[in-house]
Structures are given as structure tokens and as C-alpha cells.
Amino acid sequence: MSKIKVSVILPVINETFSLEKTVEIIIENSLEDIYEIIIVVSKNKTTEASLKSINYLQTNRYPNLIKTYFQDLPFIGGAIQKGFQISTGSHVIMMASDLETDPHDVKKLIDLCKCNPSSIITANRWIKGGSFKKYNIIKFILNFLFQFILRCIFITKLSDMTYGYRIFPIEIVKVIKWQELKHPFLLETILKPLLMKTNIIEIPSKWEARLEGSSQNTFMQNFSYIKTAIFVRFFWQNK
Ligand SMILES: Nc1nc2c(ncn2[C@@H]2O[C@H](COP(=O)(O)OP(=O)(O)O)[C@@H](O)[C@H]2O)c(=O)[nH]1
Numbered sequence: 001m002s003k004i005k006v007s008v009i010l011p012v013i014n015e016t017f018s019l020e021k022t023v024e025i026i027i028e029n030s031l032e033d034i035y036e037i038i039i040v041v042s043k044n045k046t047t048e049a050s051l052k053s054i055n056y057l058q059t060n061r062y063p064n065l066i067k068t069y070f071q072d073l074p075f076i077g078g079a080i081q082k083g084f085q086i087s088t089g090s091h092v093i094m095m096a097s098d099l100e101t102d103p104h105d106v107k108k109l110i111d112l113c114k115c116n117p118s119s120i121i122t123a124n125r126w127i128k129g130g131s132f133k134k135y136n137i138i139k140f141i142l143n144f145l146f147q148f149i150l151r152c153i154f155i156t157k158l159s160d161m162t163y164g165y166r167i168f169p170i171e172i173v174k175v176i177k178w179q180e181l182k183h184p185f186l187l188e189t190i191l192k193p194l195l196m197k198t199n200i201i202e203i204p205s206k207w208e209a210r211l212e213g214s215s216q217n218t219f220m221q222n223f224s225y226i227k228t229a230i231f232v233r234f235f236w237q238n239k
């Protein structure tokens, strides 16, 4: 088993207790492997209440682990790209701070990563052991169909390519030129490594709707994932 140093990226807009619980569960279960927790906030969108929670975590709880940065580019893709740029661990975890990416699975991602340090380990809600709770029914059906289409055009067995919950070897996130700024970024982060023939391993994960705040994604925005998939599959070159 390899020794790894994990940088966890947490983008934050309107989370308070969800963010605090996320950080606490990660540290409780995986302290020895966590090298840094990078919180990325937006200058004009992150709420005062969230900034207060971040300040509490960073000042009173985990001053040696938590670093907070403002994103330079907009939206969730801009936030995570900032996290990718400044991460200095051997591996990077991309997840949310709204508890929709179950923080208990961080330990599972890390443990599997130690045995497969050059692979991406990605969370999957569709395989046995995974689930959706309080997910919009229309989104659920569209998500199922879209995963099927993606499997066909990318010739892969992966079955949850839109879920932004994974651990990457750091070299992968540094070497790829990322393009998306909005939610399709979450899809881009699996499709490009897939085309570069990175080994990808899936673990089951339970998704449950957030209890506070609301999503930054809109229903219509879900359709722009199609454009991203087509672009990456047929036109993308890493330059
Ligand atoms: N810093 C930052 N965080 C964001 C942005 N958009 C979303 N997030 C965070 O990223 C996580 C996932 O986003 P969310 O809006 O819940 O998307 P959904 O779960 O896919 O509907 C949440 O913790 C958000 O607070 C953004 O523009 N900037």
C-alpha cells in the first residue's frame, strides 16, 4: 500500500452546518492521510453565513489543515480549477460541501487509492450499494438515459460520469487543460482522463438531497452536458 497525501477541495456557496459536518467527518475518519483541505469561495456569491462557518473551522478547529481561497474564474468549474491549481498533495479529492457527496465515502476513496495510486477512484450512485434519495424524478430518468448514451459514445462500462465525487492522482489534474466553468465541468473531469486511458475504479455511494441552501445548477443547464460530451469525444485535444 502506498503512502498518499490527500488535498480535499471543497467549493462553498451557501453551506454552513453541512460544510462543518463534511469537514468533521473527513478529519475524524482520515486525519492521517489528509494533507490539506482547500475551501474555495466566490467573492460575490458565497454567503456571509458560510464565510462565518469557514472562519470558525479555520481559526478554531483546524488551522493547520484548512486553507481558503477566492476563485478567479466563475462557477463551480472555476472554483474547482482554482483548487486543482493550488493543491500540493499527491492526490486530490473533488466533492461538494452540501452533504450530497457523503463524506463517509472519503475514507473508502482514500483506502482504495492507496492500493491503486495511479487510478482515479470515482463514486457511483447507480451501481449496487449506491442510491438516490429525494432526487428529482425527471432528472433521475434523464440521468439514467444520459449515462447510457455516454457509455455508448465513450465505449466504457462506467455508469455515473456526471457525479462530481472522485479522487485523482495530482499529475492528472495538473496536466489536463480544463475548459468548462459550469456544472458540465464535473463530467469533463472524468471524460478527459478516460480518453487519456487512465484506469478508473468505481465505488458505490448514496446521494441524498441537501438540507440547507440550494443548488447553483438549473434544470435547463443539465442539457449543456450533451455539448460537453460531444466536444470532448470528437474535438478535444489537450493543448
Ligand atoms: N466556490 C463555489 N462553489 C460552488 C459554485 N457553484 C457550486 N458550488 C458548490 O459546489 C457544490 C456542488 O454544487 P451544487 O450547486 O450543490 O450542485 P448540484 O449538487 O450538482 O446541484 C456545493 O457545495 C456548492 O456550494 C461556485 O460558483 N463557486
Ligand SMILES: [Mg+2]
Residues within 6 Å of the ligand: 096, 098, 100, 210, 215
Ligand atoms: Mg449539491
